[in-house]
Amino acid sequence: MNRDVAEPPRWAHWLLTRLHPSETLEEVEGDLDELYAYWHRRAGKKTATWQYVRNVLSVLPPFVRRRSHEEEYYQQLSPLHPIMIRNYLKIAFRNLLKHKIFSLVNVMGLVVGITACLMILEYVSFELNFDQFHQDVNRIYRVTNDRFQKGKLIQHGTITYPTIGKTMAKDYPEVEDYTTIVGTGRVKLRRDKSLYPEENSLYVDEHFLTFFTFPLVVGDPKTALKAPNSLVLTESNAQRIFGAQPKDYASLLGQSLYIDLDTEPFRITGIVKDVPAASHLQFGALVSYETLVRTWGSWVKDSWEGSDMWHYLKLKPGQSGAPVDATALEQKFPAFSERYFKGDKVSGSVEKFYLQPLRKAHLYSDYEYEIGVVNNGKAVWTMLIIAVFILIIAWVNYINLATARSLERAKEVGVRKVAGASSGQLIGQFLSESVLLNAVAFVLALLLTLALQPVLNQLIGKPLSLAVLAGQGYGGSLMTLALVGIFAVGIFLSGFYPAFALSAFQAIQVLKGSFKRSAKGVWVRKSLVVFQYTASVVLIIGTFIVFRQIEFMRKENLGFNMEQMLVVSGPDLTRWDSTAIDRINSFKTEAKRLAGVKAATASVNLLGNRLPRTFNVKRVGSNEEKGVTVSRMGVDLDFFDAYKIKMLAGRNFLTTDSNPNGNKVVNAVINLSTVRLLGLKDAVSAVGQKFTLFGREWEIVGVVSDFHQQSLRHPIEPIVFLPFYANGGFYSFKVISNDLEKTIDQIQEKFQTFFPGNEFSYSFMDERFDQQYRDDQVFGKITTFFSFLAVLIASLGLFGLSSYTIAQRAKEIGVRKVLGASVTSIVALLSKDFLKLVVVAIVIASPIAWYAVRQWLDDFAYKIDVSWWIFAIAGVLAVGIALLTVSFQSIKAALMNPVKTLRSE
């Protein structure tokens, strides 16, 4: 009996169970027990115990050999094994094909999101990349100039006096180099008899080509623009005008061209590479600054009063690569102003100078008289935020839709687990499904972006392409890497949540049928839907406001009438002489005789354009030391009638008010704002008063009502109308005709007889004026597009959530129906939950939208009120869309035969 109860030492046995590999524990334990009994029988307890301990030790690690798993038929492959990956992909493909509609909806959401994101990123990258091609971009600054009169800012501009750049370079050793630019805008280049209009020409000094990085193909950048009448053309202009190939460029040097009316020829001294689209300075031709001394006078070199120049400074690099300290230099500018401008003694205004970094010239410029291409930096960053949001919404949607199917997939997971799948393998399975889906979506999105590129580029008028993201845009190839990284991370993150949620199911619960998802998962999905709807509602409200503002601006009574007004550009190639005014008047009279022409008027400038300003205008008899600033416009005696501008007091211009010799013109008409600005009581008492302008006295002969001389973005300005004529001005014809083309042809015929050799170009005043709203309209289109996207994606998300929730409540619905619930009550019950989410989204979205639209509207001088009903409409719209989306599922569920859902119980 003693033998039977003999037991090996407990501790040794414990050691064995703890340390021996589990695969062979059972057999080894048994074997050792048997051996113990055998030793005990043969040699007694002591030896047996000793032997037992010794042999236990021999089967512990590290001595023991590990039996490998049951390889042949129970092999657990690593989730990353190539065989497994192949399997994942195969299953993923089958799953996608099995649920075609679902996959389509899911891929569509992603494609739309990624495409939109790519397009916006192209745009943002392009905009941020402006002027980055200049070698010294971080050392180049532009001088900006604020002018104050009576402590009031009257000009916030980039133009300033011709001496500034030169003097600053001389006074401050920190300045390495400077360049001065005058923009002349549109010119006509003439070769033999042919005219070549060029929209952008600049007068630039000799430093320009070495200062900036605009490389010359032929010519010497140091000397090309030194001599007067030197001309540098871009490659495309060389091709256009001379039909030159790159190899012919050298032969163009020294050839002559004429510009506008100038009788002296201009000599080509260089061919410059075409200006990159991402440059705030755009030009097709460069003319040497010295030329201006001849045509404008010597003031362009030494004046402290006249100002039409842009100055750029290049600062010396800091000690051993330290950033350039522009602030330190800027702090010296008040002393500079005092030294040269002596308060407002010299120019009539107190001058303040600042340095604007070149890299901010494009996106962060709110200056008047801007030379370059500017864009709103705020808008660009807003776009970037929108892009990120759309991408997140798209991925969120993916998560939502993927988990929505979890009920269905749960059974699959259960069976897989029972069949021995590890959770690593399941995660691999679901991850590869998401990666596959995302990859398909990504490729489709790339193709879609390529396909839509021309449409986008036309819409926004920029030469965008995917190349901007592939190393040619902001940040170079770092940007590409970052993007690839973001997409990869996004794809994995969006795959992770469903993968973990799905693979965590308990096989037993699922297969027993008692499976219910946790409240936490539903909460996550609900907040995702709220997030999506919040974004949608904000965008819907934004779109409404943008369109209402545009409509308001276009419908608002401008104070003048531009309907059916045909605008013809004046003959800028005809020379001004003593008969010019007579010729202009005869042309007008002849035109007015045409059947379709009701009125004709000539003006130097056109409403809708930025009018030139004059400083230091003073009422005669006022004791004010300094004058005021007004805009001016040269018009003929028919102008106010033709445009239906109301004369409040005094008289219109008379023929005798004008004179070919400008110095003999002394009568002026002013608008009501000017009356107030000059400190006059009212329109009637203003008539007969005098003011000084251009250094001489003018008499006010009439007062007209105020009107919006520009878009409603701008406030109404004080304007002085002077009876001037100009050949390069504009003719406006009120055309009331059934045969518009014939009338235009007739006008053209008259134009050619009076002004032979000039180009006839016409447009319509209302279209021209509307051009000012082009940016806003583009913005409107873009917000509409994004609202549509956001709503579409959000609806997909809600669709997913509703189908999921309703599938879960199928039994409940069945019971309710059996107990007599009506279809309507069930639909209402099911929709209620989702409506709650949308209402929450509206509540969150309203203040965000309110803030955002206020920011946007701040840019307009005249704007609509942000009224509550816009929010109400957006809310109703969101609720409507949500109801529509949910009803599809809920009605289907409510109509279902309860037998189907209940019989399985």
Added chain:
Amino acid sequence: MRRTYLGEFEEVVLLMVAILDGEAYGVTVSQALEEHTGRLVTFGTVHNTLIRLEEKGFVSSELGGATADRGGRRKRLFKVTALGSRALQDIQELRNQLWQLVPPNALKVSGL
């Protein structure tokens, strides 16, 4: 073409499995080793060798034959596979051939 190497101890253990003919498991193999060769080795050595032999494909095993004196625990019973028996026969044959080559007097001399 190199056949899987069979070590000396492995060969003896494999022969024990063959001798035990279906009754071979850790305990019986250890006891047979002691009984037939007089070698006392630890259980771990036998255990490891059996695993190695199985990995090499000379024996196959299955669990079974639980008895009360093992606390109801199953045994892992080993059988010689076709490959194992081929290996044993090859060794036997090789030895025979080699014996044939030994000159008749060579071993006697050394035996003296």
